[in-house]
Amino acid sequence: MLRLSKLNKYYRIATHSLHVLRDVDLDIAEGEMVAIMGASGSGKSTLLNILGILDDYDSGEYWIGDTLIKGLTERKAANYRNRFIGFVFQSFNLLPFKTALENVALPLYYQGVTRRKRNSIAMQYLDRVGLKDWADHTPAEMSGGQKQRVAIARALIGKPRMILADEPTGALDSTTSGEIMDLLAEINREGVTVLIVTHDPEVAARTPRTIRIHDGKIMNAEDAPPHVVVPVAPAGPPEPAVS
Amino acid sequence: MGATFLPLVLLSSVVIVFGTLWLIGTLPHVRPRDALAVVQVAFATFVSMFSLDRWLEVFDTIRRNKLRTVLTAVSVAWGIFVMVVLLGMGQGLNNGIRYSFRSEAQNVVFIHTGRTSVPYAGYNVGRKLTFQNRDYDRAATVKGIDHIDGSFYITGGQFGGGEMKVQRGTKSNAFGVQSVFPGDYYTGAYAIQEGRYLNTADIVTLRKAAVIGRPVRDYLFGHADATTGSGDGGVDDPIGQWIVVGGVAFEVVGVFTMEGSEEEERVVYIPATTAQLAFNGADRLGAISFTVGNADAATTKAITREVVGQLAEAHQFSPDDKQAARVFDTVEGFEHFTKFFLAISIFVLVIGLGTLAAGVVGVSNIMMIAVKERTREIGIRKALGATPVSIVAMIVQEAVFLTSIAGLLGLAGGVMFLGAIPHFIDTEMIKDPAVRVSVGVLAAVGLVIAGALAGFVPARAAAKVNPVQTLRDA
Numbered sequence: 001m002l003r004l005s006k007l008n009k010y011y012r013i014a015t016h017s018l019h020v021l022r023d024v025d026l027d028i029a030e031g032e033m034v035a036i037m038g039a040s041g042s043g044k045s046t047l048l049n050i051l052g053i054l055d056d057y058d059s060g061e062y063w064i065g066d067t068l069i070k071g072l073t074e075r076k077a078a079n080y081r082n083r084f085i086g087f088v089f090q091s092f093n094l095l096p097f098k099t100a101l102e103n104v105a106l107p108l109y110y111q112g113v114t115r116r117k118r119n120s121i122a123m124q125y126l127d128r129v130g131l132k133d134w135a136d137h138t139p140a141e142m143s144g145g146q147k148q149r150v151a152i153a154r155a156l157i158g159k160p161r162m163i164l165a166d167e168p169t170g171a172l173d174s175t176t177s178g179e180i181m182d183l184l185a186e187i188n189r190e191g192v193t194v195l196i197v198t199h200d201p202e203v204a205a206r207t208p209r210t211i212r213i214h215d216g217k218i219m220n221a222e223d224a225p226p227h228v229v230v231p232v233a234p235a236g237p238p239e240p241a242v243s
Numbered sequence: 244m245g246a247t248f249l250p251l252v253l254l255s256s257v258v259i260v261f262g263t264l265w266l267i268g269t270l271p272h273v274r275p276r277d278a279l280a281v282v283q284v285a286f287a288t289f290v291s292m293f294s295l296d297r298w299l300e301v302f303d304t305i306r307r308n309k310l311r312t313v314l315t316a317v318s319v320a321w322g323i324f325v326m327v328v329l330l331g332m333g334q335g336l337n338n339g340i341r342y343s344f345r346s347e348a349q350n351v352v353f354i355h356t357g358r359t360s361v362p363y364a365g366y367n368v369g370r371k372l373t374f375q376n377r378d379y380d381r382a383a384t385v386k387g388i389d390h391i392d393g394s395f396y397i398t399g400g401q402f403g404g405g406e407m408k409v410q411r412g413t414k415s416n417a418f419g420v421q422s423v424f425p426g427d428y429y430t431g432a433y434a435i436q437e438g439r440y441l442n443t444a445d446i447v448t449l450r451k452a453a454v455i456g457r458p459v460r461d462y463l464f465g466h467a468d469a470t471t472g473s474g475d476g477g478v479d480d481p482i483g484q485w486i487v488v489g490g491v492a493f494e495v496v497g498v499f500t501m502e503g504s505e506e507e508e509r510v511v512y513i514p515a516t517t518a519q520l521a522f523n524g525a526d527r528l529g530a531i532s533f534t535v536g537n538a539d540a541a542t543t544k545a546i547t548r549e550v551v552g553q554l555a556e557a558h559q560f561s562p563d564d565k566q567a568a569r570v571f572d573t574v575e576g577f578e579h580f581t582k583f584f585l586a587i588s589i590f591v592l593v594i595g596l597g598t599l600a601a602g603v604v605g606v607s608n609i610m611m612i613a614v615k616e617r618t619r620e621i622g623i624r625k626a627l628g629a630t631p632v633s634i635v636a637m638i639v640q641e642a643v644f645l646t647s648i649a650g651l652l653g654l655a656g657g658v659m660f661l662g663a664i665p666h667f668i669d670t671e672m673i674k675d676p677a678v679r680v681s682v683g684v685l686a687a688v689g690l691v692i693a694g695a696l697a698g699f700v701p702a703r704a705a706a707k708v709n710p711v712q713t714l715r716d717a
Contacts, residue, residue: 075630082628097307110628
């Protein structure tokens with residue numbers, strides 16, 4: 001579903017060239033749930049930018065399905081981003097002046113869906129993350145966990161091929177973190193590929209596969225074979241219902 | 244700013260708008276290859292002007308960010324308000340000074356009859372000349388002459404200003420009496436207070452019409468007795484009343500004033516042709532005078548030479564005889580005032596352009612701050628699949644909409660304020676403060692364009708930047 005081969009990325013600062021991603025090979029199958037771990041400065045963010053089609057790379061290839069993501073125009077990149085990827089951020093990044101419903105509906109605005117239609121679709125997704133009653137509230141009136149649920153609903157509404165979550169639990173307490181991870185796992189069980197960038201081992205422990213990145217290199221991608229699709233529920237006590 | 248200034252105003256406005264943007268660092272960020280982006284954004288903005296959904300999005304943003312909206316709108320409206328008021332005041336100052344010096348700043352040529360001092364065509368020196376009505380008619384055909392006047396010297400004085408007895412009922416006094424043509428209104432620079440000045444019909448029909456100065460009216464028609472001061476001080480309406488000038492009855496058709504010159508107001512003007520008939524003047528004229536518009540010294544001299552040449556030919560005197568036709572003109576004074584007015588116009592222009600520059604800085608500043616505040620929003624929209632062009636177009640559309648509305652309000656407020664000024668300030672120095680609609684609209688459009696550009700540059704920068712770092716900061 002998602003394949004990186006011999007991918008290299010440099011940052012040029014004045015006369016110096018910084019080699020941030022070195023021959024990265026990565027294969028993620030449809031429906032996988034993967035954690036990408038690495039210290040700061042490891043190239044994690046750069047990888048996230050490239051996976052999110054927010055940045056280009058210097059050599060190698062990046063495939064989403066059978067689409068090569070390389071040297072795209074800004075318009076095409078925006079289009080692929082809109083269709084392939086749903087973002088979830090640590091700081092939620094909801095538009096503060098819009099209601100939960102409008103925030104969820106925003107990706108459909110950029111797909112040219114009419115206002116009435118996108119609002120009704122957004123309501124279904126809000127319902128799915130259990131926040132139907134909060135549709136008319138602004139982010140300022142919601143808790144961190146609720147905001148992240150809204151963000152997840154927003155990431156899902158465009159029916160993306162994958163969810164790209166950047167430290168999705170970084171701003172949440174452990175109980176809420178657990179709930180958000182449960183929600184992501186549930187989404188994954190429904191067939192959506194989920195990539196979580198994190199430095200939190202507890203989060204990584206809840207994903208079937210963990211990729212470690214160090215100094216721009218994938219360290220143990222071979223530890224877990226890429227073809228493994230894990231529909232197994234995590235161990236431990238029964239989780240509280242999320243929806 | 245006169246009409247001749249308009250191209251200069253346009254040019255310098257463009258220089259000021261872009262110069263200021265360059266100075267404050269907006270323009271250096273616009274590189275040649277960005278020109279394409281400007282075109283793309285302009286096109287995208289234009290297209291989205293017809294998109295209801297986009298307008299709803301823009302209105303939504305404006306409505307939900309009240310403080311930012313109000314601050315932006317107020318600063319833009321204030322900038323345009325101040326600019327309009329200053330431009331108008333500058334124009335008022337210009338008008339006021341022009342008005343104050345209007346009589347001194349006339350470009351008038353007087354030609355008086357005299358005695359020949361050069362033998363010519365067999366005639367000896369010392370011959371006394373007299374102009375005639377046909378000289379007036381001939382001179383009137385000379386190109387470059389704006390208004391022409393001639394005068395019959397009733398009492399034979401040097402400048403026709405001899406006093407005559409003027410009476411109404413029991414009141415009588417000696418006032419200057421001058422016989423003139425309608426063009427005298429322009430060569431003399433009067434202001435009509437009541438009624439009208441003499442017109443061509445008066446001349447043609449030999450009407451016994453008279454225009455009297457304000458002191459003449461006050462004396463003849465005032466209730467207060469000139470010697471005792473008794474009476475209620477009121478003044479009868481003189482228009483249509485009859486007065487007796489030198490034993491002949493004339494109907495008063497108007498009252499004139501000439502500010503700052505009481506002596507020149509103590510005069511009665513009557514039609515030259517009527518005076519010639521009534522006071523045994525045949526068709527004699529003692530002087531011919533004319534205005535030459537805005538002609539410079541050389542042109543004025545040339546026109547004068549042509550008129551004198553006509554007179555010399557008709558009356559058989561040497562065209563170079565300075566004594567036969569004595570010429571007096573105000574062209575040097577006129578040129579002096581022309582330069583003075585030019586200086587004032589430049590001063591007003593500098594005020595206007597300075598204010599425009601300040602307005603550009605103000606509008607640009609608020610736009611940059613507004614965009615900076617939206618860096619995160621731009622990042623979010625980008626991550627959700629918005630193209631950079633659509634983001635920038637949305638911000639530019641919002642900016643143009645907001646600055647246009649605010650600019651219109653500022654323009655209207657400024658115009659209303661200018662209209663109210665004369666009610667509060669009563670001074671000769673400022674008269675009819677106003678901006679021409681074209682100048683005001685031009686200035687406002689300049690500010691809107693500057694605002695759009697000033698919003699475009701940081702918005703484009705923000706839309707280009709990879710948003711992940713921005714979106715990571717909590």
